[in-house]
Each structure stands twice: as C-alpha cells, then as structure tokens.
Amino acid sequence: MGAITLDDVAIKAGVSAKTVSRVVNGERSVRPQTRERVLRTVEQLGYRPNLLARGLSGSHAYTVGLVYDNPNAYYIIAMQQGALAACDDLHFGLQMRPCNARAATLAEDLRDFVHRSRLSGLVLTTPVSEHMVALRKLAAFGIPFVRILSAARNPDDGYACVFVDDRDAAYAIVSHLLQLGHVRIGLLQGGKHHHASAERRKGYKDALQHYGIPVRKELMIDGDYVFDDGFRGARRLFDLAEPPTAIFGCNDEIAAGALAAAQSAGLHVPYDVSIAGFEDSPFSRHSWPPLTTARQRADAIVERATRMLVAQINGNTVENSGFTPELVVRGSTAPPRPKRQRRQRQ
Amino acid sequence: MGAITLDDVAIKAGVSAKTVSRVVNGERSVRPQTRERVLRTVEQLGYRPNLLARGLSGSHAYTVGLVYDNPNAYYIIAMQQGALAACDDLHFGLQMRPCNARAATLAEDLRDFVHRSRLSGLVLTTPVSEHMVALRKLAAFGIPFVRILSAARNPDDGYACVFVDDRDAAYAIVSHLLQLGHVRIGLLQGGKHHHASAERRKGYKDALQHYGIPVRKELMIDGDYVFDDGFRGARRLFDLAEPPTAIFGCNDEIAAGALAAAQSAGLHVPYDVSIAGFEDSPFSRHSWPPLTTARQRADAIVERATRMLVAQINGNTVENSGFTPELVVRGSTAPPRPKRQRRQRQ
DNA sequence: ATGAAAGCGCTAACAG
C-alpha cells in the first residue's frame, strides 16, 4: 500500500539507513561493493525517496521556485519546460509561482513561499527580476536566487543573472528592415514597466541612427504586449498622412495584431507593408504570412538560469552569462514597393 | 532567518502546539476565546505553516497533481489556471506533471509521483484519462483521482469525472455552417488516440445527416492537432475537383493552419471559403479574420475537476458533471458565394 | 476543550 522507505531498503540490504541515504544521494564515501548491494535492493524494492521527508529534514527541499508575472501563455510554458529540463536532470523539484510584481509585499510574499515549502531558491523572471527593492530584501532574507533580465551587458551588480540582449536583437530586426530599403518604420511598443521595452526601443533608435534615418515620434506608438494594442497601434500608423512601409511589433502578439489590422484594412503583407515581431512564439509561425521575428529561447534561458541557481545552492560560484535572440526572417518582411505602385487603402 | 513555527506561536499564546494546529486547520473544538488569541498571535508573528512538515506528518500532503500529455501550451496554461484557482481557494498545493500517456509504466510512474510527494490525489486530463488499464491500476493503488474526458453523457463507470460534450459542440459548429448554406464541408481531424477526435467526427456526421447531406470520405482528412496538418489538409481539400466551401478544423491550431493555407492560395476567408475551429484558444481571436469556434472553458473544467477531487479526498461523494463547449461565431464563417461568382483560384 | 507523547521518512552532526 504505502511507499517503500529508506528503512525497508536498509533492513533488506543489511546496512544502516544512513548508508542507504548516502548511496541514494550519490555521496562518494561508500565502498563500491556496499553501494552495489544497496542499489540492487533499491531497484528490487522500487524504492523512491520521499521528497517531503528529505526536504523537512535537510536544510532545503531540493526544489526551486520559478516566479513569473507574465500574461503570455507560451512564454510561461517555454520557461516551465526549460526549468523542468534542468530540474529533472539535477533531481530537483519545481514549483511554479505566478505573482504580482507590483505588490508592495512582493519580497515578503516570496519569502513566505520559500519558507512554506523550504524551497532551495528562486528563479526570477521579468519584471519581478527588475524590482531592485525586492531583490535586496530577498538577499537580506538569505534566499538564493538567479534573475533573468534584459540587458545589453553583464550588470555585475553582485546578484547572479542571465541577461538577454534585447537591444541588439531589436537592432538586428530593424537593420534587416532598413537593408530591405524601408525608411519609415513604425514601432509598436510594449509595457513601460518591462525593462525590455526600453531596450528594444533603444535598439530601434540605434539602428535608425546608424543608417542616418531620423527618429520620428509619430511612428512610435505606446501600448502593452497584447494583440489588441498591436491592432490599434497599427491602425493609427496606417492612418498617418505618410504611413510607414514597415512595422516592428515589440513582441509576436503585438505583431499578430498589426498583421490582422493590415489584413482588415485590405493591405497585403508584405507587399504593402512589412511586419516583424519579437519572441518566435508559435504565433509567428502560425500566421500567414509567417512573421519575421527574433528567436528568444526562453526555455534555454530559463534552463541555464535554473542550473546556475542549483550550482549556487551547492556552493559553487557561477559566472553570469548572456543570450542574444537571433533574427529569423520569414515571409512577413520584404522590400517596400516603389511609391507610385503602392495599392490604395480601401 | 528561519521561518516561524507552530511552537513559536504556541509558546507566545500560552497554549499547546496541538491547539494552534487545531485553530490553523479550522477545527471546531476550540473555545472562541482561545481561538481568537491564537489567531492574533499567528497574525502578529506572521506564522505560515510548513507544508512539508504537514504533508509528512499527515496522511497526505494537501497537494494535488495535474497530469497532462498535451502539446498545446494554451491548453496547459488554461488548465493550470483553473487548477490553481481551486487549489488557492481550498488551501491545497498544485504539482504540474507532464507525462507520456503511451508509456507502458504510466500507472506506476504516476504512483511514484504520488508517493514521492505524498500527493492527495490526481486530476487526469486527456488522453491519460482515457487509458482504462492505467485507471484501474491507480484505483487499485488506492490513489484518488478525477478524470476529464470527452463524452456525450455521463459514463457512470464508477470513476469520478467531468465530461465534455465534444460531439454536441461539433454538431453545433457544423449546423452553423449548414445553416449558412454550406453543403460541402471539409473536416480536418485531430489525432486518433484522443477520444475527442471520434466525438467531434461523430458530431460532424450527425449534423450532416440531420440536414440530409451525404457524408463524403474525400472531405474528411486525417491529421494531428497541429498547425502543419491543418495547412496540408486544407491544401488537399482545395485541390479537390470540387473543393468544400467550408472547413471545420478540429481545433484552433488546425483551423489556423487551414486559414494560412487559404490565404497562401489567394483565397479570401470567409468569402471564398469559411473556416471554423474548436477550443477558443487565443489563436482564434488573434487571426484575421478571427475564427468561429467552440468555447471550451478548460480553466473552468479543470477547476471543477479539482474541486471534485478535493471533495472526494475529504470523504464527500460528488456527482459527475458535464460541460458543453458553446458556439462562438466570428468573422471566419459566412454564407457560401453562389458558384458562378466564386473567384478563380490563382 | 485541551494537552502529552509518539511518530511521519529523511538527513545533520557526530561518533567510531
């Protein structure tokens, strides 16, 4: 009925419980012969360690928490997969934790979360990872964490992180549009409280400047990382006296909204207007035409962060490391049409 | 540093640990006056019960597992949200568990999962929930579970479930197309090992028969619940000597593929061809035109299943109950064009 | 209505 315990194995193998514990946890100090015998007994009995007991007894529960405040389902799943890949490999458990990054008690909430389950540490994703006040408190609480954040270079602020160069990736996307011959390029921005938004805007501006194109305010539309804002923002761009010939949506959901807006306005993508996204979510592949975008390996990023966290928990120091999303060119971007040929809006 | 324990509260409040335990767990047998004092101390100290200790000590860990084998990210997130809503409300924990429904050791894997964390029970989603052999084993292991499955009526097989009437919903979708005047309606099917696939096909056939339209083999295309199969399947339909004027994709991802295929073939949706999906995933809202679909409240369904499970764990018997996804009409479906007017394929 | 004692299954800290 109940599960097999350490003692069951110990008795059957004729050793102490502690020895079984040592073998199961891969400690070195066990004679190969003994280890062999224990392992066989474990196999034979189908013993599986009880995670609760281990966690309660030990100094931590061999489980990490993945903290997020993000409306994007794909992103969450991708992160979960990456974290799971690392956790499965390292024999750690995983707890997913949606939270409110703007709550005044953020750090205290997270501390309670950690204490309740004796979590070993936290992987913090944006925008939680950008909340410096909370980070300082967590550090003061003695809770290990690794951040994932948007930055062009290693922040080197004493807190471990994996940094993603959104700026460079945005630069690459806009450069791609410029190289195709676009000059008027609209920018549909995402929420201001994500640091990534500023980085992506910076990449956009840098690219324009590098090509000697003036940055125009009317081509930069505010919004959030959602479809509807992409739709509305694109319509505003189309309504300009001189509309852009290309649009950079700051994530794929925004770009999908822009694509829908174009189609609803009778514009043909990419012939009448080019559209690029950011993220490489399934959205970008499942539209027609498929979206040019920047491949952001959320799973790989989170997997690395999780491995860093575990290393840190095990007392190993780890260097921060960076990712740069890579440009993926698909059908939604093409050279602009010469003006006189452009089809009239309906 | 460390968290506050039951004993801390007990000492401060001048009662025994057991009394604090009783108060925290909402047991009746405590004098209101005592309860009040304990509650105040809990508040004051910011005490949060340690879930590991509770789980280890008690007969189960007040945590349920949500088991899935499903490639669809939106679906998983929706389910997770529903389960979380129930768990938060009932003060239960949640463990997400991807698994391989075709593994020979499925039941044993799940048993190990339950034992390792002393889970209180499992919510099983399709297709795991349809694996009768595994279900019988789980029952024999004494593991409580609630299934979510596709069925037109209560299976009443002794195992608790929430059943979703895919057949009726598919019937409603195809009826909608028929009422618009469509006669040749293509069906893009999903994977055969999902019982829902058979149900949806049945709904399709029933609707046609009810309207006296013969069921044609060449209009029914096999595939899986993925974009690419929707794309390919739709192209095969368009290539028929007499292509359908409407297509029912068995989920939104398939329908999105069909939509892309139509657009890539220069067909205008819905004027040249109507397309309907199933699921009401964000896909269906984020395409252009947005997709007619059947709203399947995965979150609500899983929330109900989770509540049923907890009730069952607490020793209360619960009736099985059903959901029927409801038709959502959007821009992707319209009456067929009279034949002579239909635009030539490019 | 409340408390005392005895674990849950494991690991930490110390022996040997």
Next chain:
DNA sequence: CTGTTAGCGCTTTCAT
C-alpha cells in the same frame, strides 16, 4: 568507510 543519535515541524492517537 559506516553507524548512532537527534531532530526537521507538523499531525496523529490517546489522555485528561
């Protein structure tokens, strides 16, 4: 290299 002794923080069981 291996074993012993104490707990981890809570709930169970049985008293009172």
